[in-house]
Amino acid sequence: MTLRLRVATLNIHKGVSHLTRRLVVHELREALRELDADVVFLQEVQGANRRHSLRHAAVPKEPQHRFLAGDQWASAYGRNAVYGDGHHGNAILSRFPIVAAENEDVSAYRFERRGLLHCVVAVPGWTRDLHCVCVHLSLGERGRRRQLGALVARLEAVAARDLPLVVAGDFNDWRGRAGAILGARLGLAEASAQARGRLARTYPSFLPFLRLDRIYIRGFRVAGARVHRGAPWSLLTDHLVVSADLEAVAGPVAAGPRR
Numbered sequence: 001m002t003l004r005l006r007v008a009t010l011n012i013h014k015g016v017s018h019l020t021r022r023l024v025v026h027e028l029r030e031a032l033r034e035l036d037a038d039v040v041f042l043q044e045v046q047g048a049n050r051r052h053s054l055r056h057a058a059v060p061k062e063p064q065h066r067f068l069a070g071d072q073w074a075s076a077y078g079r080n081a082v083y084g085d086g087h088h089g090n091a092i093l094s095r096f097p098i099v100a101a102e103n104e105d106v107s108a109y110r111f112e113r114r115g116l117l118h119c120v121v122a123v124p125g126w127t128r129d130l131h132c133v134c135v136h137l138s139l140g141e142r143g144r145r146r147q148l149g150a151l152v153a154r155l156e157a158v159a160a161r162d163l164p165l166v167v168a169g170d171f172n173d174w175r176g177r178a179g180a181i182l183g184a185r186l187g188l189a190e191a192s193a194q195a196r197g198r199l200a201r202t203y204p205s206f207l208p209f210l211r212l213d214r215i216y217i218r219g220f221r222v223a224g225a226r227v228h229r230g231a232p233w234s235l236l237t238d239h240l241v242v243s244a245d246l247e248a249v250a251g252p253v254a255a256g257p258r259r
Contacts, residue, residue, distance in 0.1 A: 003253070004223065005123075007191075008037040008243040009168040009213055011136070014046045014088055015064050018205075018238035023058055029068050031232050032093075037243060039121065040073065040093040041168040041215075043136040047079050048086035065091035078103030078117035078134070090117040090134040090169065097122045099129065106150045108143030116151055126253040131158050135169035137178075144171075148178055152185045159186045164219035164252045170239065171214050178214070188216040191244035195225035200242050202227060205234040215244045219252035 015025035060067040069075035073093035080089035199211035
């Protein structure tokens with residue numbers, strides 16, 4: 001039975017370099033494969049963009065989440081922002097089957113569309129399914145509070161049933177207030193803080209000083225956590241990727257029927 005998982009989160013900036021505006025989705029795919037994570041949480045994933053297709057000859061014909069997943073992962077996509085040329089949102093890539101996926105609209109402002117992408121993953125040998133939520137929270141403090149409230153409301157039943165849970169993404173929480181809410185209401189702990197004693201600095205990628213990208217967990221011990229600095233990551237997007245190696249606690253994965 002697989003008790004150890006590697007998870008990672010990254011805001012991919014729609015697959016276009018923040019420095020040169022060049023298409024980097026092919027390089028992102030190779031870098032993610034080398035990262036070798038079991039579950040990957042992605043934000044600002046381009047589901048479709050006709051303007052990019054006209055501007056860049058190398059734009060993949062399939063949506064970015066499917067292109068990045070390739071034959072390595074299953075994938076789910078939550079469309080959030082829709083505009084004339086296409087749409088973008090969050091995505092989850094999983095080495096294991098995704099048995100259910102739902103995207104909840106938690107937009108706080110008309111000009112800023114946000115969603116919670118909630119996937120249920122069947123890990124071989126586990127009697128409890130793994131619940132994964134990919135988030136990209138608002139830039140505004142009031143919007144983030146509302147979105148954290150929606151996240152808590154969505155996951156209270158999951159937490160009460162003692163199911164393993166990972167919530168990851170770009171929290172835009174530069175005031176550092178999300179952890180107290182998620183800890184008190186859902187029993188979540190942040191992986192980098194558990195492993196290193198502090199949240200990871202991830203933004204901007206070339207000189208990170210803001211701690212925006214997080215991996216919150218329940219039902220796991222943290223074996224290690226890392227911010228991936230330098231090439232190629234700092235050249236591909238404006239955020240750095242965060243990964244964590246997690247060891248499942250026996251109770252949440254072995255107790256009771258699969259749910």
